[in-house]
Amino acid sequence: MTSGKRVTIADIARLAGVSPGAVSFALNGRPGVSDETRQRILAIVEENHWQPSSAARALVGARANTVGFALARPARSLGSEAFFTDLIAGIESRLSENKVSLQLRLVADIAEEMEVHRQWRSSNQVDGIILIDPRDDDPRSDRIAALDARAVMIGSKPSPDGSVPSVWIADDEVAETLFSYLAALGHTRIAYVAGPAELEHTRLRAEVLDRMAADGVSGEVITTDFSPARASAVTRSLLSARPRPTAIVYDNDVMAVAGLRVAQEMGRTVPRDVSIASFDDSVIAGLINPSITAMTRDTFELGEQAATLLLQQIVAGANLPSAQGPTPTLTARESTAPPASDS
């Protein structure tokens, strides 16, 4: 049907009997053409299926209708975490509504990530950038400012003024909710099997547990590399110790499942002998036997909110304030109960 040649603004102009400039004015809703002419042009555009060339637009510095996301994580490990798929799906879902595409790129480290940001910016390939995994003294924030790019950081707290605004989840509140729930059930010895120590949320959650010593809860924090193997080993030694914890909280659902299995292999009944909970929820956590108590966070919505903030900033052409993301809620399931009176 429609053969090779692409329909350009010049074609439309010829058909409408006006100049290319006039067509551009009409299309972009700016003054310079009469309403009558505008309607005629728009009709012809419609009729001939004209599509703007994003390359040409990008060249003159207009919108690229694309947002970039460079991810500095090991590619092989991404799949085991539903987090990223949900996040990306959420981001994309909001972007799609606005006919904006997502440019995804896996990079080795922060240095390469920043290099990619520069390329994207300098060639006008993206209108905005999404950042994740904030760290202390993050070099990316300054770089983004130097590039004069719009961006959002997905993190654990509001950004300081002048740096990249964030969409954040209050990890301390999340920890407060889960640990308090266990304490209210009567647990006084709680172990927290965490991720790597350098992650911000690990620190925030551990601090909450520490503070609960005031309420008579003795907490123990063990950091891991997130691997199920480590989780199994840690669980085994926790349950062999004396006195042993009556509740174990894991940083994610995969580790919790691994821990649950170890407990069962050691002959403990969950939740009678030990309660188990996770900071991360998933479909599986609710299906397993016993189902696992977890903090449910709406990662999809987190992605949507980040995309929304970014799009708003792009339209405004300026930074906007940080925004709090969806608040995780406690989903109590079968794996938690008051501790057995004897222990």
Added chain:
Amino acid sequence: MTSGKRVTIADIARLAGVSPGAVSFALNGRPGVSDETRQRILAIVEENHWQPSSAARALVGARANTVGFALARPARSLGSEAFFTDLIAGIESRLSENKVSLQLRLVADIAEEMEVHRQWRSSNQVDGIILIDPRDDDPRSDRIAALDARAVMIGSKPSPDGSVPSVWIADDEVAETLFSYLAALGHTRIAYVAGPAELEHTRLRAEVLDRMAADGVSGEVITTDFSPARASAVTRSLLSARPRPTAIVYDNDVMAVAGLRVAQEMGRTVPRDVSIASFDDSVIAGLINPSITAMTRDTFELGEQAATLLLQQIVAGANLPSAQGPTPTLTARESTAPPASDS
């Protein structure tokens, strides 16, 4: 530091004392400049951190160094399947090595998918396109040909000549492996809890089970919408029927976990009373108690292979033959055993 103005080929030309055209020749390794001049130009390029403008390149029809992937799946459900994250990670991993980006877009249906393909093509935004979920009489193949675009289909069989080449996983062989394994254990009544009937691999797998009637295996196929709720309901009725199956195979791990739980709730011991297996593996499948026998496929590598084929086609400027993807292997775990002698 490096302030606003972007470094263009004209800047480099001025610094090197040559014309912009000469710089272009030097950069693209084509004849027309002396080796000496070329070296000088490249040094200046390096020194001044010149970066090509992809917009300008795209405008003249050169490579965009981007590959497009429009996904017609409900955004909310993507996260529960590790498949997509792994696939995308695999694709991206190979693309990154070649400094190529992935343009991801979620769309509502095939019509919108094709519309996006047209936009991408007509504005030279992507060099190639990835397709997934082939269907009978797929309209996308013709459209891709009309756009004269490079593409790969991720599917279940080699593509017919002239259409979009595929990277495929032999779903019939996969089914053969798993069903035969169960038959060899002594199972003669096998149920298959499948996905939607319109998916190609559902049909292929079901056909394999049907053919096994010749070997004395009576199979039953129940299609679902992939939801754990349906899987639970189906499992409950399967295990209440008489005679009931001694083995149940699920299309993915989430459904298998749901089925396992139902069996346990009904007082059946797995695998003594009923064997359970899945066509899809995951970390969780190996951690759960009992761990679930599954067909392990290397989705990451599948993505890598698809990206490789696509990149090769882009370089060649022509279609290449379909290629077989990584062969899934059986991972036997605790959830399968010979059927109890009585039943």
Added chain:
DNA sequence: CCGACTGGCTAAACCGATCAAGTAGTGTGA
């Protein structure tokens, strides 16, 4: 009745690369 202003449009420059065509300058062969 003249100048200033305004609405509606055109012409042309521009963005940053690629590439075909053209032009010096040198060397080669008859």
Added chain:
DNA sequence: TCACACTACTTGATCGGTTTAGCCAGTCGG
């Protein structure tokens, strides 16, 4: 010595939009 080829460039067109400057006709104010 002239034609010819070859090297090493330069010039200028080109892609498809956006945008500035300018033109013309009509209107208004004084």
